[in-house]
Every structure is written in C-alpha cells, then in structure tokens.
C-alpha cells in the first residue's frame with residue numbers, strides 16, 4: 380500500500396506544481412501510514428528524480444525509455460499503471476495540468492477507480508481520501524468521497540504550498556515501461572515551443588492583468604501592463620474583452636472561459652470585474668484594482684484600489700517598485 | 706466518414722452564480738439550460754469536417770429529457786441527426802457511467818470514424834468524460850485540438866495546444882478528439898436550421914436499449930455547498946498625486962508580503 384505521485388516533466392524540467400502535490404501527498408501518506416512514492420517518466424529524468432528525493436518522497440520510481448521522449452497519453456498511461464502495480468498504490472495523485480488531468484483520468488478509467496479531477500483540497504478521513512472540488516465554474520463546492528479501493532485525484536496548481544527541499548533519503552528504483560514504439564498509437568510529428576521564457580499564468584505568484592480599459596491605446600496599455608509584470612517577476616493576464624478585441628492572445632485570458640488562477644497578488648487594471656472574470660481570479664490572496672470608475676464591481680472584491688487612469692497609474696507603480704525592489 | 710459530436714446540456718453561464726447547493730443536491734437545476742458553450746466548438750467542427758470529407762455528423766447526449774433542446778441547437782447549426790440517452794440511472798458527477806453510456810451510444814451508430822467533444826462542461830468542470838469515452842472504446846485520444854489538419858488513409862493529423870507549446874500529432878482512426886476554443890468560430894443557427902431542428906425526430910435511448918449495465922458509482926458528492934463569499938473592504942488609496950498613491954500602494958503590498 381502506498382501513495383503515488385506523478386512528477387511531470389516538460390522540456391527537460393520538472394513542472395513546479397508537481398512539487399506542491401508531492402508536498403501535500405507527504406501529509407496524506409503520513410495520515411494513512413503509507414510510504415510516499417514519486418514516479419518520473421521520460422527519456423531523461425535524472426534531474427527530476429533527484430529533486431523528487433529532496434522534496435520528500437520515500438521512494439522514487441524512474442521509467443526511462445525513448446518511447447517517453449514526447450508526452451503521449453497511451454505511453455505515459457502504461458507507465459503510470461506499471462508504477463501503481465509495482466508499489467500497490469491506493470492513492471494516485473497528479474497536478475491538474477492538461478497532461479496530469481488526462482493521465483490520471485485515463486488510468487483511473489482503466490482501473491475502474493474513482494477520480495476527483497482538478498481538486499482544490501485533500502484530506503484523509505477514516506483511512507480514505509476526501510477531495511474537494513469546485514464545480515459549477517467555482518460557484519459550488521463539493522466533497523468527493525471514494526468507493527473504490529484505489530483513489531485518483533488531479534490537484535489544481537497552487538492549491539498547496541511549495542514544500543521545502545530536504546535531505547534526500549529516498550532510493551531510486553528503475554522500472555521497465557514494457558511498451559515499445561509499435562504499441563503507441565499517437566505519433567508526434569512536430570513540437571513547437573511557444574515558451575518565450577515568460578512566466579506561466581497558472582503557476583504565477585503575481586499576475587498583472589489588463590482589460591478593455593486599455594482601449595484608447597491597447598498597444599501602449601499592454602506594454603505598461605507587461606512592464607509592471609516584468610518589474611515584479613509576474614505573469615501577464617487579460618480579461619476576455621481584451622482578448623476578444625484582439626489586444627492580446629487567448630492564452631492570457633483569465634476567467635471562467637480562460638484560466639483559473641490563484642496568485643498571491645492579482646493586479647487588475649482597466650477590468651470592471653464581471654462575474655466571469657472573478658470566477659477565474661476571485662480566490663487570489665490579495666487583489667488590487669486600478670480603475671477610473673469608483674463604481675466598478677471589481678472594487679467590491681479588491682483589497683486595495685486606486686481610482687485613476689491606468690495610463691498614469693501603471694507607469695507610476697512600475698517606477699515606484701523599481702525604486703523599492705532595487 | 707461518420708462523425709459523432711458529444712453535446713451536454715448545461716446551465717447558462719450567466720446564471721451559474723445563482724445555482725443553489727440545494728439544486729445541485731436534488732439534481733433539479735432551476736437555471737436556464739443551454740448547450741454547453743465548449744460543445745458548440747465541437748459541433749461546429751463536426752459540421753465542417755462532415756462537409757470537408759463528405760461525411761455525416763451525429764450529435765449524442767446523455768441527459769434528462771429536456772437535454773433534447775441542446776441537441777436541437779446542434780441540429781439547427783447543421784449537424785445531420787441526433788439521439789439522446791436517458792440519464793435516469795446516473796448520479797451527479799458519475800464520470801465513468803456517463804462515459805460508458807456515451808461509448809455504447811457511439812457504437813450503436815455503426816462504423817464511427819471520429820468522436821468530437823468539448824473541452825469541459827461548465828457544471829461538472831471535469832474535463833474527463835472524453836477520456837472515459839476513449840478508454841471504454843479503446844480508441845486513441847487527442848485532447849485540446851486547435852486544428853484538424855488532415856484525415857487520410859485512416860489516420861487523423863491534428864495540431865494541439867499543450868502547456869508551453871503546440872504539437873502536431875497523428876493517430877489512427879477511429880479516434881476521440883476534444884477541441885479547444887481556438888479551433889473555430891461556432892455559427893449561429895440559421896432560421897432554416899431552427900425549422901429543421903424543430904421538425905427533426907430525436908430518439909431517446911435507455912441504458913437497456915444500449916445493452917449497458919451502468920457501472921456502480923466510484924465516487925459520491927457530499928457536503929455540496931456554496932463557497933464562502935469573500936468579504937473584502939477595499940482600501941482605496943488616496944493621495945494628492947498619482948506618484949503618492951503609487952508609493953502608498955507599494956508600501957501596503959510590501960507590508961502584505963506578497964511581493
């Protein structure tokens with residue numbers, strides 16, 4: 380019996396939210412009195428496996444194979460299944476990234492096991508895991524209890540704090556994937572990285588967003604948003620109105636039909652605070668609103684507000700932060 | 706080419722905040738029910754692919770009798786035919802049972818080449834049912850697809866969005882594809898389309914008709930509740946000049962230790 384966590388790797392690096400899951404899984408494993416096992420898969424995973432040892436796993440399974448070079452669901456699902464069998468996992472956790480979500484689901488379905496997708500909290504009750512999910516686009520919460528012997532959950536990024544790295548005691552145990560290329564239906568023909576080195580929205584601790592309020596000069600407006608973001612080491616976000624107007628691509632959209640984010644600090648500039656926008660960022664720790672309309676609904680959810688013109692406020696903030704963060 | 710598109714009926718997103726915990730518990734949602742917005746992209750793609758490859762598009766849904774309206778919306782957009790699978794045997798969030806019913810309904814359509822689905826439902830928010838459908842059918846799954854490049858010689862080639870990048874992937878048919886919103890602009894139903902949809906006969910199938918014994922639920926929803934409303938008292942930063950306001954805000958944020 381064990382608790383198993385998949386450590387996702389992308390472009391040769393572990394995905395940070397995997398560590399948040401491993402940190403929480405430590406507590407789940409302790410509560411269940413079970414060992415904590417991490418599994419890393421890929422063509423080259425040495426660095427990730429080493430980090431998994433430092434972030435608290437009792438055992439690290441490594442599955443290396445050229446078949447795992449590019450992520451493909453069927454190949455990775457075969458690997459995760461191997462790992463589950465090897466350590467007799469009763470709780471299987473992944474981060475709820477695009478991949479983690481589908482991977483946990485594919486294996487849970489195959490094993491006819493219960494799954495809590497995109498869970499925002501976890502606890503142990505009577506030797507079983509109870510997950511919490513936000514449904515109805517964040518308007519309802521529900522506990523998810525399990526009736527299956529093996530329990531799967533994918534965990535929304537930033538639901539749990541990053542664990543502290545410690546002394547590496549875990550052993551590394553290589554496992555055979557047992558799948559060859561002919562058995563994998565999906566063929567990856569081309570990979571284009573859109574990774575421009577900018578900070579991703581889902582993992583960001585700070586987000587600076589722009590909305591339709593930049594309409595007078597969208598290029599200048601988003602340049603100001605970006606400059607403040609860069610000064611703070613923050614990610615850039617946007618409202619749907621800004622995306623629909625073509626000021627910025629869809630992948631920056633925060634909200635019900637965009638990304639759900641939970642940064643420590645969310646700075647909304649020129650965003651009115653429609654419910655669909657709030658659905659994506661309302662659980663941010665501290666919300667700052669910059670808006671020229673004191674009556675804008677965003678001020679009802681914000682902790683701090685500046686009533687003013689974003690074209691003046693954003694550069695002033697950037698200048699002030701530059702002074703202080705030197 | 707036979708293309709199936711999976712359509713769910715979900716509450717109008719504008720009314721989601723009004724959905725009460727009691728309604729979710731009892732399964733009687735009072736909100737206006739519409740086609741799940743993400744599934745409009747799947748329906749649009751099914752219509753376009755059917756035109757492009759001279760095929761048929763069929764919409765399927767697992768739902769209550771009223772869900773027939775969501776199927777009608779798909780037919781009004783241009784999907785050729787539709788069938789509803791009665792969900793009387795299902796409980797909330799029963800992902801695998803929903804998937805088992807949908808997979809059986811897909812099989813009942815004969816030789817289907819492609820199943821298209823939305824990215825997620827705005828009520829269950831699981832983004833998982835298509836994983837189950839692919840799993841039950843033992844077909845390959847390609848998620849988050851933003852372009853169907855080619856379908857030829859029994860192979861579908863797509864572009865899909867992944868975190869940090871975009872990839873071109875192929876898989877043998879039959880396959881399941883979930884689409885992302887970048888894939889197309891869903892059309893509005895035309896007047897003629899709406900007339901056609903109103904006349905269309907949409908059969909209702911039961912689990913029994915499909916020969917499916919719905920698997921026992923593996924999870925339960927308990928303690929269904931509204932999230933605590935965050936009560937914040939906004940601190941409007943005052944000051945004579947914008948610089949002064951900026952300085953005060955920076956002070957406050959540094960004190961909050963969020964920078």
Ligand SMILES: Cc1cc2nc3c(=O)[nH]c(=O)nc-3n(C[C@H](O)[C@H](O)[C@H](O)COP(=O)(O)OP(=O)(O)OC[C@H]3O[C@@H](n4cnc5c(N)ncnc54)[C@H](O)[C@@H]3O)c2cc1C
Pocket residue numbers: 589590591592593617618619620621632633634635636637638648649650651652653654655656659669670671672675687688689690718719742
């Ligand atoms: C099904 C559905 C899904 C949706 N999903 C999303 C979603 O995922 N994300 C999302 O964001 N929205 C979503 N929306 C849209 C949402 O309802 C709002 O229309 C949108 O959030 C508004 O964007 P905005 O705040 O940028 O624009 P507006 O509401 O137009 O607000 C602009 C604000 O800028 C202020 N302003 C103007 N000029 C200045 C200036 N110079 N300086 C300072 N302030 C200024 C104005 O006072 C105003 O408050 C969705 C809607 C629907 C129906």
Ligand SMILES: Nc1ncnc2c1ncn2[C@@H]1O[C@H](COP(=O)(O)O)[C@@H](O)[C@H]1O
Pocket residue numbers: 711712713714741743744747765766767768803807821822823824825826827829830831832833834835
């Ligand atoms: N009851 C259903 N009937 C038909 N399709 C569904 C149903 N539930 C989910 N789907 C499809 O699966 C996708 C993902 O839904 P979900 O896993 O609930 O987020 C949706 O966008 C639909 O295309």
